[in-house]
Amino acid sequence: MQLDTLKPGSDLPSLYLAMKRYLCGYLTIIALSLAGCTELRSPQEMDKPLKVVVLDDKLKIIAGQTVYVPIYSHIYTGERSRTWDLTATVSIRNTDLTHPIIVASVSYYGTNGTLIRKYLEQPVELNPLAATDFVVDQADASGGVGAAFIVEWVAQEQVSVPVIEAVMINTVGNQGISFVSPGRVIKSQGESDLVK
Numbered sequence: 001m002q003l004d005t006l007k008p009g010s011d012l013p014s015l016y017l018a019m020k021r022y023l024c025g026y027l028t029i030i031a032l033s034l035a036g037c038t039e040l041r042s043p044q045e046m047d048k049p050l051k052v053v054v055l056d057d058k059l060k061i062i063a064g065q066t067v068y069v070p071i072y073s074h075i076y077t078g079e080r081s082r083t084w085d086l087t088a089t090v091s092i093r094n095t096d097l098t099h100p101i102i103v104a105s106v107s108y109y110g111t112n113g114t115l116i117r118k119y120l121e122q123p124v125e126l127n128p129l130a131a132t133d134f135v136v137d138q139a140d141a142s143g144g145v146g147a148a149f150i151v152e153w154v155a156q157e158q159v160s161v162p163v164i165e166a167v168m169i170n171t172v173g174n175q176g177i178s179f180v181s182p183g184r185v186i187k188s189q190g191e192s193d194l195v196k
Helices: 012-035
Strands: 063-071 074-077 079-085 087-093 101-109 115-118 124-126 131-136 147-155 163-172 175-182 184-189
Touching (some): 063 163, 063 175, 087 101, 087 147, 101 131, 124 131, 147 163
Antiparallel strands (some): 063 147, 063 184, 074 079, 087 131, 101 124, 101 147
16 A cells, blocks of 8 residues: 555554554564674683782781692593593682682693693682683693693681582584593691681
């Protein structure tokens, strides 16, 4: 129906409804297009940087641990010549409800026991119930099958023991593998003050 041929008493309400439907449709498309334009941020970008701490005589350290975390940069499948490269994520989780801990150092060692890299330049504070992680990329085979992280943490208050573990994962097509490797305490400081 054309507007120039409308006569008084014609079907204006149906024309109004048709125009309203088209307008709503166009507005919906525009709204969806604009919603799709928002910038997505990675989880690392959403994390706030950890507070750097200076470990000196002013800090009264009453507890701490050195934790060994086994890492597998690859595993053997079928025979020694066939391997699956793995991505490893080491997670440090402060389980204390009220007190922070200080992550003093995070170091990555290879199968032969040599230091490959240090992940922290300075100690950092991990707030109550906060977590942080460190990743060894799947393409990084420098550690080998016997690699390990050494994590050192300390606290100025009595705290519950943090959870420190690694998750290794790889997926190829519709197959995948993942497993967890818990940390093991190899040295303690003030263990009587730790809540287990």
